Amino acid sequence: MWALSLMFVSGLLQATEVHEFQLDNGLKILVQEDHRAPVVVSQIWYKVGSSYEHGGITGVSHVLEHMMFKGTEKHASGEFSRIIALNGGRENAFTSSDYTAYFQRINKDRLGLCLELEADRMRNLRLDATEFAKEVNVVKEERRMRTDDKPRSLTYERFKAVAYSSSPYGNPVIGWMGDLDSLTLEDAQTWYEAWYAPNNATLVVVGDVKPAEVFALAKHHFGALKPSKQPLIKARAEVQQHGTQRLTLKLPAKLPYLIMGYKTPVLKSVDEPWKAYALEVLVGILDGGDSARFSDRLVRSRQLAASAGASYNLHGRLDAMLVLDGIPAQDHDLDALETALLAEVELLKQGKISVAELNRVKAGVLASSVYERDSMFYQAMQIGILETNGVGYQALDEYLAAIQAVTVKQVAQVAREYLKMEQLTVARLEPLPLETEKKPPASRSGLRGDKL
Amino acid sequence: MRRLLASFSLLLIAPLSWGVPQIQHWQTQNGAKVLFVPSTALPIVDLRVVFAAGSVRDNGLAGVAQLTNNLLDTAAGDLNAQQIATQLEGVGARLGLESLRDMAVLSLRSLREERFFKPAFEVFNTILQQPRFEQSEIDRIRKQMLISLKNAKQSPSALASKAFYKAVYGTHPLASPPGGTDESLPVIQREQILAFYQRFYVAKNAVIAIVADLDRAAAEALAERISSGLPEGKKAAALPMIPELKKAQLIRIQFPSKQSHISIGQAGMSRTDADFYPLYVGNHTFGGSGFSSRLMQEVREKRGLAYSVYSYFSPMEQAGPFEMGLQTRNDQVEESLQIVKRELQKFITEGPSAEELDASIRNITGAAPLRIDSNKKLVQYLAMIGFYHLPLDYLDKFDQRITSVSLAQVKTAFQQRLHPDKMVTVIVGDQTVEAANEQKTARRN
Numbered sequence: 001m002w003a004l005s006l007m008f009v010s011g012l013l014q015a016t017e018v019h020e021f022q023l024d025n026g027l028k029i030l031v032q033e034d035h036r037a038p039v040v041v042s043q044i045w046y047k048v049g050s051s052y053e054h055g056g057i058t059g060v061s062h063v064l065e066h067m068m069f070k071g072t073e074k075h076a077s078g079e080f081s082r083i084i085a086l087n088g089g090r091e092n093a094f095t096s097s098d099y100t101a102y103f104q105r106i107n108k109d110r111l112g113l114c115l116e117l118e119a120d121r122m123r124n125l126r127l128d129a130t131e132f133a134k135e136v137n138v139v140k141e142e143r144r145m146r147t148d149d150k151p152r153s154l155t156y157e158r159f160k161a162v163a164y165s166s167s168p169y170g171n172p173v174i175g176w177m178g179d180l181d182s183l184t185l186e187d188a189q190t191w192y193e194a195w196y197a198p199n200n201a202t203l204v205v206v207g208d209v210k211p212a213e214v215f216a217l218a219k220h221h222f223g224a225l226k227p228s229k230q231p232l233i234k235a236r237a238e239v240q241q242h243g244t245q246r247l248t249l250k251l252p253a254k255l256p257y258l259i260m261g262y263k264t265p266v267l268k269s270v271d272e273p274w275k276a277y278a279l280e281v282l283v284g285i286l287d288g289g290d291s292a293r294f295s296d297r298l299v300r301s302r303q304l305a306a307s308a309g310a311s312y313n314l315h316g317r318l319d320a321m322l323v324l325d326g327i328p329a330q331d332h333d334l335d336a337l338e339t340a341l342l343a344e345v346e347l348l349k350q351g352k353i354s355v356a357e358l359n360r361v362k363a364g365v366l367a368s369s370v371y372e373r374d375s376m377f378y379q380a381m382q383i384g385i386l387e388t389n390g391v392g393y394q395a396l397d398e399y400l401a402a403i404q405a406v407t408v409k410q411v412a413q414v415a416r417e418y419l420k421m422e423q424l425t426v427a428r429l430e431p432l433p434l435e436t437e438k439k440p441p442a443s444r445s446g447l448r449g450d451k452l
Numbered sequence: 453m454r455r456l457l458a459s460f461s462l463l464l465i466a467p468l469s470w471g472v473p474q475i476q477h478w479q480t481q482n483g484a485k486v487l488f489v490p491s492t493a494l495p496i497v498d499l500r501v502v503f504a505a506g507s508v509r510d511n512g513l514a515g516v517a518q519l520t521n522n523l524l525d526t527a528a529g530d531l532n533a534q535q536i537a538t539q540l541e542g543v544g545a546r547l548g549l550e551s552l553r554d555m556a557v558l559s560l561r562s563l564r565e566e567r568f569f570k571p572a573f574e575v576f577n578t579i580l581q582q583p584r585f586e587q588s589e590i591d592r593i594r595k596q597m598l599i600s601l602k603n604a605k606q607s608p609s610a611l612a613s614k615a616f617y618k619a620v621y622g623t624h625p626l627a628s629p630p631g632g633t634d635e636s637l638p639v640i641q642r643e644q645i646l647a648f649y650q651r652f653y654v655a656k657n658a659v660i661a662i663v664a665d666l667d668r669a670a671a672e673a674l675a676e677r678i679s680s681g682l683p684e685g686k687k688a689a690a691l692p693m694i695p696e697l698k699k700a701q702l703i704r705i706q707f708p709s710k711q712s713h714i715s716i717g718q719a720g721m722s723r724t725d726a727d728f729y730p731l732y733v734g735n736h737t738f739g740g741s742g743f744s745s746r747l748m749q750e751v752r753e754k755r756g757l758a759y760s761v762y763s764y765f766s767p768m769e770q771a772g773p774f775e776m777g778l779q780t781r782n783d784q785v786e787e788s789l790q791i792v793k794r795e796l797q798k799f800i801t802e803g804p805s806a807e808e809l810d811a812s813i814r815n816i817t818g819a820a821p822l823r824i825d826s827n828k829k830l831v832q833y834l835a836m837i838g839f840y841h842l843p844l845d846y847l848d849k850f851d852q853r854i855t856s857v858s859l860a861q862v863k864t865a866f867q868q869r870l871h872p873d874k875m876v877t878v879i880v881g882d883q884t885v886e887a888a889n890e891q892k893t894a895r896r897n
Contacts, residue, residue, distance in 0.1 A: 085743070085815045138758070150607075291537035327599070356542075363544045370494065434606060
């Protein structure tokens with residue numbers, strides 16, 4: 001069998017250059033050409049998300065994202081979406097711990113329209129009290145759907161809250177329900193004024209466009225917007241952890257669930273960059289496909305896990321965790337799964353990794369870099385995330401070579417350095433029975449639920 | 453994320469029309485249907501082989517279709533599961549196996565270069581043509597599927613969906629739960645899996661879709677190689693008629709969740725339905741277009757009652773469901789239900805406004821190039837066209853057919869095809885809260 005070589009893939013990928021511009025008001029513009037279809041992906045990225053929030057206002061970045069569709073001085077509530085729809089576009093937005101982004105996918109000749117509308121709501125949002133009250137209710141429904149009624153999502157939320165002592169990553173992106181209850185229009189207004197400015201944003205455009213034309217359009221629509229000074233966000237670095245932390249959730253559910261997270265640095269913060277890439281490869285060895293260790297050993301050979309996964313985000317903004325998770329197979333329990341996952345970590349520390357395994361991970365990464373070219377949206381996402389997290393889109397160019405350079409010894413070394421028991425947080429979901437047929441309560445005092 | 457299910461109906465319907473690439477079409481020697489579009493922009497091959505072998509073919513043995521599909525890559529030829537995975541991933545290839553209600557899918561994505569593609573394609577053919585269905589793997593996958601069933605039981609939306617299909621389709625094969633049941637899975641025997649494979653994974657029951665950086669001769673050779681390793685066999689038999697719903701049904705399932713999940717609907721339309729275009733465009737206005745849809749406006753934008761609310765037709769070979777759905781806090785169920793029902797009745801009676809119809813047509817036709825802006829999307833559309841026997845000019849004519857839909861056609865189609873007085877309503881949630889709320893409302897009144 002042939003190994004995939006870096007040189008081969010680099011040859012395949014024509015230099016897909018990112019063109020960079022900046023307006024006088026600070027707006028950064030990143031353009032990548034893709035001429036396969038007469039369409040364009042346009043994304044505006046703001047450097048704000050839940051990790052910028054402090055206690056009491058968690059979720060405000062995400063609520064504000066919703067409010068961004070509720071009208072400006074020029075356009076009534078909902079008109080943004082209506083105009084894009086009439087022009088055959090698709091649009092939406094998303095918020096994470098480190099960014100808030102808005103996007104359109106549309107015919108290339110409508111890019112100007114998107115930029116005009118985005119520029120308008122970057123500075124001229126009109127926050128209305130009635131709309132706000134309704135939208136907070138919508139977000140609470142979103143929270144119930146995504147987190148409260150999903151046992152594993154809820155476990156993950158509480159896992160993060162326990163794992164991080166001082167890092168803002170302990171707060172959920174969607175916000176605590178209590179904070180949503182008390183969130184005010186003024187909170188959203190303050191947040192908007194603080195963060196929505198050209199000098200805190202990046203425009204990413206990928207598609208059938210010429211970089212100079214995109215720059216001209218952006219200048220036309222965003223050029224007149226005034227920059228502003230963003231508040232200084234304190235670092236709130238995660239404190240040193242001194243021993244394994246544990247939590248247990250007992251929830252109505254059918255399946256138990258285990259999460260194990262080790263505190264790890266990111267590419268931005270690590271003392272030597274190769275270590276971040278070695279952690280990325282480590283995750284690939286455990287969970288890089290059907291041939292990887294978790295599938296091979298835990299799911300198929302030993303049949304200890306119904307599923308098991310590993311994840312690590314080397315391009316994050318702040319230090320976070322390398323996370324392992326899994327659902328025990330029938331006839332096995334959380335203890336057995338935890339023991340098995342720890343044993344897998346131990347093998348990595350001892351350097352028991354074959355070169356064939358390592359090469360398979362590298363082949364997967366290289367092949368992905370070709371397949372990713374099939375999605376303009378994904379390419380724009382990568383650029384936007386790297387830029388907004390302060391890593392820089394140039395990290396994409398380094399990525400392939402850095403992964404290919406990782407050795408077995410290096411993987412073992414980072415396993416020993418970071419995957420330590422004293423850096424570990426373990427969360428367990430222990431199911432309670434679901435079949436709790438209850439009679440309707442006779443009086444209001446017996447009511448359950450958030451509020452009535 | 454602001455919208456979870458924004459373009460739900462578009463995903464399910466998948467039309468396409470802009471700058472439509474010429475689709476090449478032929479049959480292999482033993483009768484598999486092939487659709488091919490050469491694409492030189494990227495050095496990759498996308499293959500999608502589809503059989504009429506979904507859960508509608510379970511024939512009383514719920515889950516056998518999915519079990520069969522899941523087992524393909526666990527032992528084949530002289531390879532075991534680990535060898536299969538290792539060989540594919542060693543050359544960076546991606547294998548996909550899916551088992552849906554009406555179809556079973558095998559897909560492969562690989563780099564085109566011979567030294568990567570060839571070993572990946574060999575493994576792909578081995579999986580498809582020589583699966584061994586070993587007893588130990590059957591037992592393992594069966595356990596996996598039982599775990600999936602447990603997972604579905606802790607999800608109110610999965611519970612609602614299961615109950616909805618059961619109530620809408622009754623004894624029809626479309627009601628057969630693709631993942632099987634706690635009763636059916638343990639009794640499925642190896643011979644039954646083998647028989648299922650031998651009956652349905654055959655050339656005459658197959659559609660091969662290829663989007664690749666290859667010329668016609670190379671694509672023909674690929675298709676022959678896939679097809680010639682399968683027996684000729686015969687097409688899957690026609691499915692029975694879908695029984696009509698006689699009266700409205702309300703199904704309540706108690707579940708300790710904060711939200712109730714509501715599904716309302718009936719059998720909808722098939723891919724080749726005479727009313728396909730009016731129903732598609734009409735639903736886009738009613739509940740399929742995300743933010744501008746009537747349901748979204750009334751339930752979310754005006755009242756903040758739900759995060760996600762939608763309606764869709766899920767067209768299949770036969771009439772897949774028409775479903776309206778939303779999730780809301782338990783004490784808001786009655787209010788939400790009334791709004792959805794009222795809006796549907798209003799839409800059936802009055803139809804869309806001229807402005808709404810125009811907006812829907814502009815949105816659908818304006819998005820044409822977005823639907824085929826990647827090889828991945830294109831190969832899915834090819835498989836769909838082949839599987840549902842859509843005419844080859846389907847793509848070219850799509851926009852034209854959307855544009856020619858009139859107000860009267862939408863109104864007539866909705867009036868003739870949707871019957872609110874006979875629809876199924878499923879509510880899964882904490883009904884102790886809901887009941888208490890009704891008492892409270894009664895007291896206030």
